[in-house]
Amino acid sequence: MKIFKIVYLVALLLFFSCKKENSSTNNTNTISVEKKEVVKSQGQASVKDEVSDPNALQKAKSIADFSTLVTAIEAGGVQDAVVNAGPLTIFAPLNTAFEKLPVNTVEDLLKSENKSKLAFVLKNHVAPANFPLEQLKKEAKKGRKLYMASGNYMEVENKEGKIYVNGVEIIQTVKVSNGWIHVIDQVLVP
C-alpha cells in the first residue's frame, strides 16, 4: 500500500511536470511530449552505427584536415548523399586545398543563398561508382574518363605511378564502407 502511495506520488509529480511542458497543446492529445521529441526528421546521416566500418562522412569527420570539407558538406546539404549505399568515390580536398582558393571564395560558398552552388562544387568531387586506386590506374591506361555527380567528366592520368585527376594528384587513398576517399590538395573547380 505504501509502495502504491509512493508510485502515485511520483506519477502525480511527473504528470504536473509534463503538463507544464505541454501547456500549449490540448490536454486530450494522446501523443506524449516524449514521443514528439523523438520523431525523426533527419536522413541517413543521422543513423547511429558504431559497428560497421565508417562511411565516407564518418571518416572525413574523424580527420581534422577535412574540417572545411565537412563544413561544406553540411552547408551544402549533401550529408545524406555522402553516407548513401553508393558506391561512391570521393576526391576529398584537404583544408589547405580550400585555402588555396581566392580570398572569400569559401566564405561566399558557405552562405545559405549559395547552397546549390556549393552542392554543385561538392558533386564535382564525387564519382558515383567504385574506383579504388588500382582501378583508377586501369582507367588511366585505358583512357577511360570518370563521370562525376556534377555531370562533368574527368581525365585520369598515371604519371610515373602517381595518379592525377584533371591534373590534381591523389596523395593518399582511404577505404570507407561505402566506397573510397582519395585525398587531394586542390579543389576540383567545376
Add this chain to the structure above:
Amino acid sequence: MLVATSLFFIGCGNNGGKEQKKGGVLGSNVAEKVYVAPGEHDEFYAFVSGGFSGQLAVYGLPSGRLFKVIPVFSVDAEKAWGFNEETKPMLNTSHGFIPWDDAHHPDISQTAGELDGRYVYINGNNTPRIAKIDLTTFETTEIIEIPNSAGNHSSSYVTENTEYVVAGTRFGVPVPQRDISIKEYKGNFKGALSFLKVDPEDGGMEIDFQILMPGFDYDKAHPGRGNSHGWFFFTTYNSEEANTLLEVNASQNDKDFIAAVNWQMIAEYVKNGGGKKMPANYAHNVYDEHTHQATSTMKKEVLVVNPAEVPGAIYFLPTPKSPHGCDVDPSGEYIVGSGKLSADVTVHSFSKMVKAIEEKKFSGEAYGIPIIDFEAVNAGSVKQAGLGPLHTEFDNEGNAYTTFFISSEVVKWKLGTWEVVDRKPTYYSVGHLMIPGGNSRKPFGKYLLAMNKITKDRYLPTGPEVTQSAQLYDISGEKMELLLDFPTVGEPHYAAGCPADLIKPRSRKIFKLEENKHPYAVTNEMDARVERKGNEVHVYMTMIRSHFAPDNIEGVKEGDKVYFHVTNLEQDYDVPHGISMIGANTSELLIMPGQTETFVWEPKQVGVWPFYCTDFCSALHQEMQGYVRVSPKDSPIKLSWSLDGE
C-alpha cells in the same frame, strides 16, 4: 528504467493509463494508441508463430507492423533457408531432409522467472523438433529432433531459469517403434515427455531425459514458477486411450488429467545414474555463426525414465473434459486447465496439491501414478464464462484472460475470486492469446494479442483462402479495449512478446569479416579464384558494391557441378547482396555483410549464361552481373576467370 517509463506514461496521460480511462477522456482515441510515427520504434516485439507456415514472424506492438519472417522449419527461398549448402543440414532428421513443419509455441528464454530476451524456442509439431532462434541475429541456430514422440505439441516451454525446454508428445506411439496392430494401443503405446537441458552459455540443447508416460495425449504445458518452480504441468486428453474416432471416443471420461511432474526430482534421479539408455535415432543440427554453416549429427541413444522408478515425482490432477490450455499464473500458485468441452475453467492450487500429497488424498491411480482427489486440489472455477475455453494468460494485477473458441471472445477474470470482470468479442474463433511476459513471473500488462483462426469478412477477400489475424487489445484499464486488427503470416498459432529494450540493443548489424571461418570464404578480392576437382568446380567469389569477383568464368563443362561460394565483403549495416544463376535448381542467396553462402549449379546446356545480384544493393546494382561459359564435355578449353579483363 521500465518502471520509470511506465510512470512517465501514466503521468503524461499517454496510451490510456488507468487514471485517464476512468475519466473517459480518451474513449475514442484508438488510432493514436497504435500509431507509431514514421521513424519511431514499437514498444514491444511480438514473435508470432506461423503454424502451418513453419516459420516465426516478428511484428512490432502496438503497430502490428511486420519486420521479418524468420525461417525455422520450412524452406524459404527468399533467405535460401534449406536451399543453400550451409543451411540444408538444419532440416535434416531421422526421416531425411524435411522441408516443412508446423510451428506452434514460441517461448522466450527466462532468467529468475523474467524474460531475458536471449532466445526464442519453438516446436515443430509434425516431425517432432525443437528449434532455437538467437535474438542477436534473429536466425534459427539449432534444431533438435525428439525421438519417441509424435505430434510434438505440449512444447516448447522453458523453466524459469531456462534450465530446461520441454517437449511433450501429443500422440501416443509404440516405444520403441515397432510393427504392432493399432488396436493394441491401450497399455502398449507411450507418451514421452522430453526434458531438454539448456546450456546457459549459448542456449544449446541436449535431451537430458524422457519420461515414458501412459499413452494419453499430452496437449499443453507450462512450468511452475515461484513456489512451484521445479514442477511442470501438462494437460492430457484421451485418457480413454482411444485409437480411432477420438472426437467421440476420447470425450467419454468426465475428467481427464493435468499431469504434475516434479522435474527437479527426476533430474536429480538421472544425475545420480537413474533411468535407462535406449537406442534411438535423432538429428541434432547446429548452425555456427562463425563458419556460417550448419552441421547435422545423428544421435543414437536417449535416456528414458519410467514413472514407477521415481515415486513421488508425478501426480495426476483430475480436470474436466479434455483440457487444452495449461497455464500457470505469475505467482506459481494457480494452474489453469481449460476443458475445451467444459462450460467452466478449472483452476487448481499448487499449495493445495502439496498438502494433498502430504495427506495422501488420492482418489485412485492410473498406471501406478496417484490421482489426487479433485476437491483436495481444486482452487475454484470460473463458472459459465463462455464456450470452448482454450488458453489463459495473466497481467501483473491478479487478472487472468481466457480465450473462448466457440463463443469467439476473450474473458477477463480475477484470480482467487473467479469472478468475470469483462468480456470482449474476437473476430473470429480465437485460439491462443499473448500478453508480453504473460507466462512469466513478470507480465507487462499493457497489451493483449488475440490470435484468430477464422476471419471471414474482416478484410478484403482474396478468394477462398483468406488471411488469419491477430487482434490487439489495450488491457491497461478495467475494461479491455480493441485497438487493432492485423493480418498474419500463416496461422498465428501462438506468440511470445517482449519489451523491445531487452532485445534491440543486442541486435547484430554485420558479421565481421575477420571472424569469418567458412572453409570457402574469401575475405580479399585478390584471392577470388576458381578451382576444379574432377567434375566439381568451386568458385571462390566475392561481392562488393557493385561487382562480383570474378565475373567472367570460362572452362566450365556440361555435366559439371559448380559450387558458388560467395562472400559479401561489405562491412556496412544493411548492405546485403544476392546472387542467382540462370537455370540453377535452387533459390537465390541473400548474403549479409561478412557472410559466406554457397549454391550449386549444374549446367545442362552449352552456352554463355549470366548471373546477377538479386538484392537491390546500390546505385549500380543493375551493373552487378557476370557470365559463365559452358563448353561441351570434351572441350579443350581450360578453366579461367577474370574481372575487368584481369
